[in-house]
Amino acid sequence: MEIKKLLLTPTIAKQYLESNVNNRNVKNRLVTQYANDMINGRWKIDTGETIKISKSGTILDGQHRLLAVIKANLPIYFHIVTDLEESVFDVLDTGSKRNASDVFKIKGAKMDNTLPSIISFYNMLHHGRKYNRDKKGDSTNSALLEQYLKDEQFWYKLGLRTMSWYDAFAKILPPSFIGGFYAYLIDKNEIKAYEFMNQLCTGINIQNDTIYMLRNKLMQDKMSIRKMDVNVRVALVIKTWNSYIKNQNIKILKFDHIREEFPEAINF
Numbered sequence: 001m002e003i004k005k006l007l008l009t010p011t012i013a014k015q016y017l018e019s020n021v022n023n024r025n026v027k028n029r030l031v032t033q034y035a036n037d038m039i040n041g042r043w044k045i046d047t048g049e050t051i052k053i054s055k056s057g058t059i060l061d062g063q064h065r066l067l068a069v070i071k072a073n074l075p076i077y078f079h080i081v082t083d084l085e086e087s088v089f090d091v092l093d094t095g096s097k098r099n100a101s102d103v104f105k106i107k108g109a110k111m112d113n114t115l116p117s118i119i120s121f122y123n124m125l126h127h128g129r130k131y132n133r134d135k136k137g138d139s140t141n142s143a144l145l146e147q148y149l150k151d152e153q154f155w156y157k158l159g160l161r162t163m164s165w166y167d168a169f170a171k172i173l174p175p176s177f178i179g180g181f182y183a184y185l186i187d188k189n190e191i192k193a194y195e196f197m198n199q200l201c202t203g204i205n206i207q208n209d210t211i212y213m214l215r216n217k218l219m220q221d222k223m224s225i226r227k228m229d230v231n232v233r234v235a236l237v238i239k240t241w242n243s244y245i246k247n248q249n250i251k252i253l254k255f256d257h258i259r260e261e262f263p264e265a266i267n268f
Contacts, residue, residue: 002082003050009075013066019057025105027064034068038076050079058106060084103141109148111159114175116144118162119155121180123147126187130231130262158183165201172222173201181237189245189268196244200237210243213253231257238263 006012037043051062059066062078069076100116109115124130148155162179169178178201185193199206206212214236221228235255243250245268255263 001084004080005077006080007075008069008078010070010073013069016053016059017066020059020063026067030064031067031071034065035071038068038072038074043076045077050081052081052084054084100141100144103145107145109145110156114163115148115155115159117176118159118179118183119144119147121176122183125180125184165197169201172218185241185265188265192245192268196241208244209249210240210253214240217253235263238265242266
């Protein structure tokens, strides 16, 4: 590892970026913000923040700052750290918060925009936690990536099927919900999980009237101004799954979080 202070010109910034591969998606608003700060003299130089570059030339931290130098067309002093191991990427603390998709992308993982949220939603269901908008899961970015790498083919195939169902259901449910639930129900019974999710998302060969009711509720919710709470939606899917496995039909499909305990998906 080598650290040096360098006057980074737009030309040098371009050279660094030309060697860069598999970095995260560019946030143009952030680049513009940085460039405006540089142009208007608000950019602070000696803050302790460095541009970090791996042994292969990948920009581990600093892509947006390099782009801002080019956009501002000004030379700016930066501390540059080179010859880092690429394995440190997912634990770096950056000014632009790195999400799981960024970590998946830099590792070359397939479906980097979809699978992290699917795996995170699966973990929530698997561990019996309720959905929390402020804290969508306890899994760190590196933990999600590790979970994916343990069975890449499983998650990749599940992701492809998820996107097919997402389109078939007219994008009524997000991919994270569809894929997370599919993975969760596979734990209960792989064959039944496919049958259930396929009937729910495609509406083809539905074998249980409760699935019809759930589809209708979800479609009505999509068009409604006041949206159903995610935890209520989860509870309704679990109730419908249980009805499907028991080969029973529910007359009224609803969930009252005050009067009812949160349902648990049964095994087949």
